[in-house]
Amino acid sequence: MKYVDEFRDPHKARVLVNAIGALVSKVPTTKSRPLQLMEVCGGHTHSIFRYGIEKLLPDAIELVHGPGCPVCVLPMGRVDDCIALAEQPNVIFTTFGDAMRVPGSKKNLLQAKADGADVRMVYSPMDALTLARQNPDKEVIFFGLGFETTMPSTALTVLQAERENIRNFALFCNHITIIPTVKAILDSPEVTLDGFLGPGHVSMVIGTAPYDFIARHYRKPIVIAGFEPLDILQSIWMVLKQLAERRCEVENQYQRVVPDAGNEQALAAVSTVFELREFFEWRGLGSIDHSGVRMRKEYARFDAERKFAVPNVKIADPKSCQCGEVLKGAIKPWQCKVFGRACTPETPLGALMVSSEGACAAYFNYGGVDLAKMLRVRIEETEAEHAR
Amino acid sequence: MRADEPQLFRRPRGKLRDTRITLAHGAGGKAMRDLIDDVFVGAFGNAWLAPLEDQARFSLAALATGGDRLAFTTDSYVVDPLIFPGGDIGSLAVNGTINDLAVSGARPLYLSCGVIIEEGFDVEMLRAIAQSMALAAAAAGVQIVTGDTKVVQRGAADKLFINTAGIGVIPRGVEIAATRAAAGDAIIVNGTLGDHGAAILAARKDLALAAPIQSDCQPLHELVQAMLAACPDIHCLRDATRGGLATVLNELAQSSGVCMRIEEQRLPVRETVKGVCEILGLDPVYMANEGKLAAIVPGAAAAQVIEAMHALPCGRDAAVIGEVVSAPEGMVVLETIFGGERVVDMLVGEQLPRIC
Numbered sequence: 001m002k003y004v005d006e007f008r009d010p011h012k013a014r015v016l017v018n019a020i021g022a023l024v025s026k027v028p029t030t031k032s033r034p035l036q037l038m039e040v041c042g043g044h045t046h047s048i049f050r051y052g053i054e055k056l057l058p059d060a061i062e063l064v065h066g067p068g069c070p071v072c073v074l075p076m077g078r079v080d081d082c083i084a085l086a087e088q089p090n091v092i093f094t095t096f097g098d099a100m101r102v103p104g105s106k107k108n109l110l111q112a113k114a115d116g117a118d119v120r121m122v123y124s125p126m127d128a129l130t131l132a133r134q135n136p137d138k139e140v141i142f143f144g145l146g147f148e149t150t151m152p153s154t155a156l157t158v159l160q161a162e163r164e165n166i167r168n169f170a171l172f173c174n175h176i177t178i179i180p181t182v183k184a185i186l187d188s189p190e191v192t193l194d195g196f197l198g199p200g201h202v203s204m205v206i207g208t209a210p211y212d213f214i215a216r217h218y219r220k221p222i223v224i225a226g227f228e229p230l231d232i233l234q235s236i237w238m239v240l241k242q243l244a245e246r247r248c249e250v251e252n253q254y255q256r257v258v259p260d261a262g263n264e265q266a267l268a269a270v271s272t273v274f275e276l277r278e279f280f281e282w283r284g285l286g287s288i289d290h291s292g293v294r295m296r297k298e299y300a301r302f303d304a305e306r307k308f309a310v311p312n313v314k315i316a317d318p319k320s321c322q323c324g325e326v327l328k329g330a331i332k333p334w335q336c337k338v339f340g341r342a343c344t345p346e347t348p349l350g351a352l353m354v355s356s357e358g359a360c361a362a363y364f365n366y367g368g369v370d371l372a373k374m375l376r377v378r379i380e381e382t383e384a385e386h387a388r
Numbered sequence: 389m390r391a392d393e394p395q396l397f398r399r400p401r402g403k404l405r406d407t408r409i410t411l412a413h414g415a416g417g418k419a420m421r422d423l424i425d426d427v428f429v430g431a432f433g434n435a436w437l438a439p440l441e442d443q444a445r446f447s448l449a450a451l452a453t454g455g456d457r458l459a460f461t462t463d464s465y466v467v468d469p470l471i472f473p474g475g476d477i478g479s480l481a482v483n484g485t486i487n488d489l490a491v492s493g494a495r496p497l498y499l500s501c502g503v504i505i506e507e508g509f510d511v512e513m514l515r516a517i518a519q520s521m522a523l524a525a526a527a528a529g530v531q532i533v534t535g536d537t538k539v540v541q542r543g544a545a546d547k548l549f550i551n552t553a554g555i556g557v558i559p560r561g562v563e564i565a566a567t568r569a570a571a572g573d574a575i576i577v578n579g580t581l582g583d584h585g586a587a588i589l590a591a592r593k594d595l596a597l598a599a600p601i602q603s604d605c606q607p608l609h610e611l612v613q614a615m616l617a618a619c620p621d622i623h624c625l626r627d628a629t630r631g632g633l634a635t636v637l638n639e640l641a642q643s644s645g646v647c648m649r650i651e652e653q654r655l656p657v658r659e660t661v662k663g664v665c666e667i668l669g670l671d672p673v674y675m676a677n678e679g680k681l682a683a684i685v686p687g688a689a690a691a692q693v694i695e696a697m698h699a700l701p702c703g704r705d706a707a708v709i710g711e712v713v714s715a716p717e718g719m720v721v722l723e724t725i726f727g728g729e730r731v732v733d734m735l736v737g738e739q740l741p742r743i744c
Contacts, residue, residue, distance in 0.1 A: 051724050345736045364733075
């Protein structure tokens with residue numbers, strides 16, 4: 001396929017893998033453990049597993065799969081809120097496909113649909129607006145979620161609804177923002193990360209400047225990376241190069257898509273419609289200050305939280321889940337006590353098992369050849385712990 | 389006329405003059421008789437169906453000349469949209485059931501046709517779909533010999549559902565079974581993967597994808613017979629419909645207690661299908677097919693089987709995509725183009741498009 005296959009060329013991949021192998025030995029390190037690089041974005045996690053990239057890397061590099069899957073970090077209470085909205089009479093509740101399977105405390109949106117709620121999958125918020133035009137006697141609610149990647153299209157849809165004076169369209173806003181969360185991870189004491197692969201699509205909107213603090217304040221290199229296998233390998237090489245040369249900078253591997261200044265029009269639309277919340281709840285990470293957005297009061301008539309009685313349910317993550325520790329790279333997915341037992345893609349307990357971009361689901365679905373071995377190791381560890 | 393075809397007796401044919409299906413067309417009276425006569429008997433026209441008995445009747449002796457076992461299967465078709473590039477619900481209902489018979493090694497002979505129609509359905513559309521079933525059946529050399537028509541209230545069904553059951557005869561000596569895959573066997577597919585799934589996605593208006601993709605809806609029984617002629621000892625055959633190649637290979641790996649090792653580089657996938665999958669974040673190995681089979685054949689016979697397949701249009705792109713190994717048991721492992729590897733598991737639910 002044109003413009004894609006070039007970025008999946010096995011020979012070029014081999015060259016990059018060899019270069020990474022040569023470079024990693026030049027990285028000065030005092031640590032006895034592998035170098036830990038975090039890919040922040042779920043899209044990267046997905047590619048890494050889909051193409052088996054982890055298995056190509058030298059043992060001296062460990063990839064830590066970050067919090068950048070918006071579906072995964074959606075707290076259970078918000079899903080319950082969605083279901084409560086969807087079950088109100090005369091409502092068409094619209095959502096992206098992969099949010100349908102995220103478990104709430106009792107059921108997910110697919111089950112709510114089976115129970116009679118009018119839940120419809122859309123591919124864009126504009127499709128939800130079309131539904132609102134076609135069904136003037138119904139209230140159409142769009143479940144807005146995702147990072148800065150999806151925020152502009154939601155904002156533009158609200159602006160369009162305002163222009164057309166569509167009264168039966170509302171947004172249930174669950175958009176979140178990545179920067180405060182990366183900061184929260186860097187601030188937590190158990191974190192020993194050495195560098196970052198920055199999210200490509202988010203950066204296409206926000207540009208490269210918002211990451212400066214990672215390099216300047218936390219002294220960690222970050223490379224904004226594309227999503228194809230060669231993008232990821234090259235970005236890993238670029239992070240290692242910085243480490244080897246004792247540099248900490250924000251570099252942009254994904255220049256073909258990400259302008260350093262971001263997309264000003266998209267940012268303008270976002271700041272017209274949205275403002276930061278004081279805090280937002282993340283599944284697996286808890287409440288993080290200024291990590292979510294809500295609609296400004298000028299757009300209150302399109303705000304599902306103001307228009308409908310949203311129960312605003314708070315449900316704590318299951319105690320047995322160790323998603324937070326996995327997200328921070330403190331443990332590997334299979335080292336979690338419930339991984340592969342109580343928590344599987346079929347019956348996910350934790351955030352990271354929910355979507356194919358979640359680290360645990362990716363390990364479970366794609367990592368599996370060594371899975372039996374990993375599980376055995378973990379069972380032995382648990383037994384040894386009990387013996388003590 | 390087939391040797392076992394019953395004598396046709398004449399009776400006056402009903403004529404349907406309505407433009408929309410109403411509940412009366414399912415009520416058992418004259419309106420229903422007219423519908424059946426004009427739309428279905430008219431299209432399928434054969435001597436088993438024409439007398440409109442409650443059942444079709446066959447000579448056992450005639451059936452027994454083709455083999456020593458009967459194959460019997462049923463499938464229901466609820467596809468939306470009803471007409472899509474490369475086929476429609478009618479051709480799908482015929483070819484799908486033919487293929488379920490064919491992958492047992494059977495020669496498909498007779499089909500039934502049950503339709504559930506939503507009140508208000510367009511009669512011309514129904515005629516077109518019945519014609520399409522008739523054409524597909526004629527092309528495959530099978531007869532539609534019995535049927536049933538129901539009309540339900542508006543909203544109680546989505547436009548039109550079709551169920552077809554089929555009977556075929558399995559030749560003596562053919563032993564195709566899901567339990568027979570063994571280490572050293574070759575894994576073969578007859579052509580490009582995911583065409584049907586991608587065509588249906590592209591044909592749904594809400595996606596607004598202008599991708600020129602045709603469904604692969606086609607009968608496979610002649611291909612199967614050609615493969616059996618090249619290698620009578622085919623171990624497993626499966627029709628890779630819903631859930632795609634990945635699901636079929638997982639089922640075979642589990643039934644046989646072996647590992648299916650496939651190579652990404654050898655999987656035939658059309659560029660346009662790859663494109664649709666890229667956009668929506670889907671994986672072609674899970675996409676539905678309606679004219680694709682996966683075959684497990686002894687490694688030594690793979691080349692002959694492929695050669696025989698290449699001689700037929702529906703096997704033109706046939707390829708060996710991997711091999712059966714002994715471990716890890718019950719798993720499908722895919723070698724990526726980089727030489728990395730990953731497990732291709734069963735889908736938990738539906739493949740849902742990814743958000744970003």
